[in-house]
Amino acid sequence: MTGPSSTETDSDDVDAPPGTWLERRLPVGRFLSVQFGRFPMPRSANVLWTVGAMLSAVLLLMLLSGLVLAMNYTPTAAGAFASIEAIERRVPSGWLIRSMHMAGASLFLGALYLHLFRGLYYGSYKKPRELVWLFGILLLAMTMVTAFAGYVLPWGQMSYWGADIAGQALASIPVIGPFLERVFLDGNQPGDGTIHHLFVLHFTLAFAILAVVGVHVATVHIAGSGNPDGVEPDRKGSLPFTPYFAIKDACGVAVFALVLAAVMFLFPDLIIETANYRPANPLHTPTSIEPEWYFLPFFGILQAIPFKFGGLVASAGAVLVLFFVPWLDTSPVRSARQRPLYRASMMGLVVAFVLLGYAGSHHVEGNWLLIARCAALFYFFHFLVLMPLLSRREKAALKDVS
Amino acid sequence: MLAILLAGLTFGAPAGATPPDHDHAPPQHWSFEGALGNFDLAAVQRGYLVYEQVCASCHGLKHVHFSDLAGMGLEPEAVQALAAGYEIRAGRDLSGAPKYRHGLPDDAFPTPVRPVGVKEGVMVPDLARQALIYPGGPDRIYALLTGYSAPPAGVPVPPGLFYNRFAAGRVIAMKPPLHGGDVHYEDGTAASVEQEARDVTIFLAWVGQPHLAERHRTGVRVLIYLLFLIVLLFILKRRIWSHVH
Helix, strand or coil: CCHHHHHHHHHHHHCCCCCCHHHHEEEEHHHHHHHHHHHHECCCCHHHHHHHHHHHHHHHHHHHHHHHHHHCCCCCCCCCHHHHHHHHCCCHHHHHHHHHHHHHHHHHHHHHHHHHHHHHHHHCCCCCCHHHHHHHHHHHHHHHHHHHHHHHCCCCHHHHHHHHHHHHHHCCCCCHHHHHHHHHCCCCCCCCCHHHHHHHHHHHHHHHHHHHHHHHHHHHHHHHHCCCCCCCCCCCCCEHHHHHHHHHHHHHHHHHHHHHHHHHHHCCCHCCCHHHHHHHCCCCCCCCCCHHHHHHHHHHHHHHCCCHHHHHHHHHHHHHHCCCCHHHHHCCCCHHHCHHHHHHHHHHHHHHEEEEEHHHHHCCCHHHHHHHHHHHHHHHHHHHHHHHHHHHHHHHHHHHHH | HHHHCCCCCCCCCCCCCCCCCCCCCCCCCCCCEEEEEHHHHHHHHHHHHHHHHHHHHCCCCCCCCCHHHHHHHCCCCHHHHHHHHEEEEEEEEECEEEEEEEECCCECCCCCCCCCCCCCCCCCCCCCHHHHCCHHHHHHHHHHCCCCCCCCCEEEEECCCCEEEECCCCCCCCCCCCCCCCCCCCCCCCCCCCHHHHHHHHHHHHHHCCCHHHHHHHHHHHHHHHHHHHHHHHHHHHHHHCCCC
């Protein structure tokens, strides 16, 4: 429906780039074609390279289901539990949306840990992908805060006492601790202010995560995807993302959806803490306060240290140390496939992480205290001692060869 | 692998080192157990009758609305009639005495303020999620309701409490609620203590998770759909990659 004059200007404009009206003004098609169509992927990328797509999919699911929940949620101490009950009992499909959000949160963290260990194993943090790694660890930290904030919102017993423990942990920080606790709790104990803070934090961080995912993916697309052998370019060559890796990602996402559906519809007991269906009661401390399974390894570290602030430093340090990995491991050899000692230590790291989780769920009592301390020690040993030592050895060996 | 890790972590919940101060409730067979469990709605309705005529004088169903009971197979008229049977607080009259009106379907179940015969300081639990949160679950609720007996010789029972070997500390403040024949079942089922206890336990399990059956049904459909989708996607993947392998 273009008038004669506009047709004239369009055809006269010799500098105009080719393509449709939209494409000349906003090259969406070209962007998609370059970044997701023709984008070269290393041919040997294996099934672990599809976890990123699973995470993107579950993030979208969390945002959409979270929006529905937020529309029906009341962020007050008096109204929160009742509004969750209304969502579960009366809001049309509310039970479905909420079980999706709860199971999604668990699997989100599960897939995130898988993605993290994939990166550690194949050296995905090494030059030129340091920024990919840093934004990834930032996403891990943001997701953990979001997950914690989300768990407090239903204002059940576990929510309340979880917030209480978080407040105590903040208070144990020297000098500024009591101030931080008051800011966080907005009072002497968890209450209206706490819920309001955490609701805003949960909601805002969710969208901030989406933005950081955009940056994370952009950095991957600038550096290019790594491959399991760590030798670049890939020995087997590369293939365009579409259709070869798009279909692989689709398979991965579908399998992930199958696991999610199985958990949320048939086995929700795996992820639901029934104690949280008791409304928050500030006068009654539960006999056993335990975080969600995905925080258990860090909860294990927290309890393995005999004094509170030390435990806090160690468990926060367990995440913070990940930020420094690109500078702790400076060996030019990327993949653990070529590094037998590092590979063995990686296996040890996974075992230590799982053991810390078990220790956390057993409240680090009796033998679990010893196990938790050994596992925590190994966790930090891997990053702070083994990584730099192996890097030095491997660099020296490579120098001798050349 | 994640599922195994997940299962391991959640099943590895702490086991209490101290022996429990009550008898272990014998496991019962419930139709709502397991990944494909379902509710016998006739039993749920019978159980509601027991709740209404026995339990409701002391125990509330907080956050449950009368209209939610449509989910146990009641027609709207039946829900309306049922709601009208409850007295709902509606402000105060000019002299300051509380006013009451008949319940409407959109009202929540009233929580008895000071149940008759309940001593000061005794906490009456709400039953809306009791089947979920009570340690021991439905098995122990059933055991508790049928577990009243005379105390064994030499076991003192404090005044105002009752001996029940399944209660925490083997004593409970709730007087024996069921005696048999407490309700008249429309469907002709004999109202024995065991039958009433069983039915009301099923009702509590239902009201704790009213969407359980729908959740399981939807889940099976979604899983079948996803399985087909996965098979098709894998076939497609093999075809696409057949040029390069």
